[in-house]
Amino acid sequence: MNWRTFAALLARDAHVVRRNAVQLFLQTFLQPLMFVFIFGRVMVRSGYMPPAYKALLLPGIMAISMIFTGIWAVAMPLIAEFQWTREIEDRLLAPIGNAWLAVEKVLAGTIQALVAGLVVIPLAWLLLRPVDISIHAPLPFATMTLLVAALSACGGLALGCSVDQQHIGLMFSMVLTPMIFFGCTYYPWSALNAFPVLQKIVLVNPLVYASEGLRGTLAPQFPHLPVTAAAAVLLGVDLLVLAAGLHRFRNKAVS
C-alpha cells in the first residue's frame, strides 16, 4: 500500500467533483427536494397527508439521496471508463495495486454520499418546517449514515463493474427504482403488516435497513426495525457487496 499514490488518486476525484459541483448538486438534490415539496408540503398543507408524515418521509428521502449519489459517483465513471474511453488505464498504471484503486473509488463515493445525506437534512428541514426530527442519539445516527453511504459506494463498485454501457437505463429502471419503491423509503416497514408475504420479501432489499435504520435514529417516534439489527445487516451487506465489487474490479482491470 502506497499512501502518496492513494492520496493523489483521491485528490484527482475530488478535483473532478469540484469542477462538476453545480451539475452534481442539481442531479442529486432536485428530485428528492421536489418529492419533499409535493408530498411533505403540498399534500400536507392541503390536508391529504397528516403533518406527521413529514418526519416519516425525511429519513427515507435521505436514504434515497445517499444511495443514488454513491451509486452514481462510483458506477457511472467506471462503466464509461472500462468500456469506452479506457481513461482509467492511466490510473491502473499508477504504482499501487489495482484493488486499491477500487478502494479509493469506494472511499470517494462514500464521502460524496455522506455529503449528500447531510445536505438533504437541512434542505428538507427548510422546506418542511416545522418537522419533528432530531438527532438525539448522535453515535447511532453517525454509524447508520456511514453504513448507508458505504452501501451506496460499494453497490456502485459492484454495479459499475458488472453493467454494460448500453444497460445503464436498465440498471436504473430494473434495479434502483424497485429498490427505492420497495425499500421502505416513503413508508415504514410496519406499513406492510397488511401484506405479510411482501413484508418478508422486501427484507432482501438492503435499502429497507437503510431507511428503517435512519428512521430509527432520526424519528424514533414511528415504528421501525431495531437500529442495532439494521446496522448489523447493513455492515454484513456492505462487506459482501464490497468483496464482490473488488473481485469484479480485479478481473476487469486486466485483460
Added chain:
Amino acid sequence: MPIGVRIRDLRKVYVSSPPSAAQASGSSLIGTPGPRGTSKAEVVALGGISLDIEAGEIFGLLGPNGAGKSTTVGILTTRVRPTAGRAWIGDHDVWEDQVAVRRLIGVVPQRPNLDFALTAREILTFHGAYFGLSSAAREARATALLEEFRIADRADQMVRGFSGGMMQRLSIARALMHDPTVLFLDEPSAGLDPQTRLLLWDIVRDYNRQGKTIVITTHNMEEADALCHRVAILDHGRVIALGTPAALKASIPGGYLLRLRFAKHTPDLLARLQALPGVREVRPQDTTGAHIYADRGGSLIPEVASLAVAGGAELLDVHISEPSLENLFLHHTGRSLRD
C-alpha cells in the same frame, strides 16, 4: 542505470471477444465448447515468445495488425495477464511484482486514454502525483513537457476537443512525467503527420541517449529501420526474426526482391531464372507470379525479359524493391506487412 527486459515462453490466449478497437486479423481462432454448450472463441495472441531486450537499447516490435505487439506490451506493462510464461523488467516479474514494475516504466498506449475530466496540464500533474512527485517538481516538469511537445498554448483546456495528433503528443508527455527507466510506445506514430513523426523520433532518440531503454511497436518498417537498434519481427504471436535492421536485411537472400507476373510460367522458365547470375532464390506464386531474391535489381530485368520471350511466357508486370524489412517480412511469411 539502464535496465533491460526479459521475456520467456510468453503465451497469451484471450477467451473474451476483443474490444471493438482491437482488430481480429491474422490470429488463430479456435472454437471451444464453453459452459452450457455455447461456443466461446479463444484467440491465441502470443504463441510462446522469448526475447531479451538489452538495457539502454531502442528495441522494435514489428509486425502486421493482430501479430501480438500490443499484447506483448500489455503483459510487460502489467495490463494483460499472461496465460503462461514469465517476463521481467530488470529483476522484477511483471505479474508478481506489479507495483515495482510500474515505478520503472512509462507507457504510451496504442489508443489514447487521456483523462477527459482534466485539462492537459492537470493530466500531467496528476500523473506526476500518482508517482509521488512533489508539487513543485510536477508543476515544473509539466510546464517543460508541455513546451517541448508544443501543447503549451492549450495547456489549460480540457483535452476532449484535442486533435488526434495533440492527444498522442500529450500521451507521450504523460509517459515521460515520472522519468521512467523503460519506455513503451505502442504504435506511437500511427496517425501522426510526417513533421510530428520526426519530432517523435528526435524525442525517442534523445530520451534513449539519457540511458533509457525503449520498446517501440510499429507496423511501419521505415520507422523500425530508422529508429531501432534491434528489431523482432512478430507474426501470428511468434517471433519470426530478430536482429539489427541491417543484419535482418542482410539475412534475406540477395536483399533485392523482384516481383514478376507472367501470362503463365513453366517449371523450365523458373529453372532458367534460378540459373541467372546473382539470383539467390526463385519462389513461384500460384501459376503466374514469381518472387526472385537477388543480389541486384534493375540490371536483371533485360535478362528476365529475354528468358520470358524465349520460353513463350509473356512478362506482364515487374516490381523491384530494394533491401528492406518489408522484403524480409515477405520472405518469412509470404505476406506483405501492409496486408
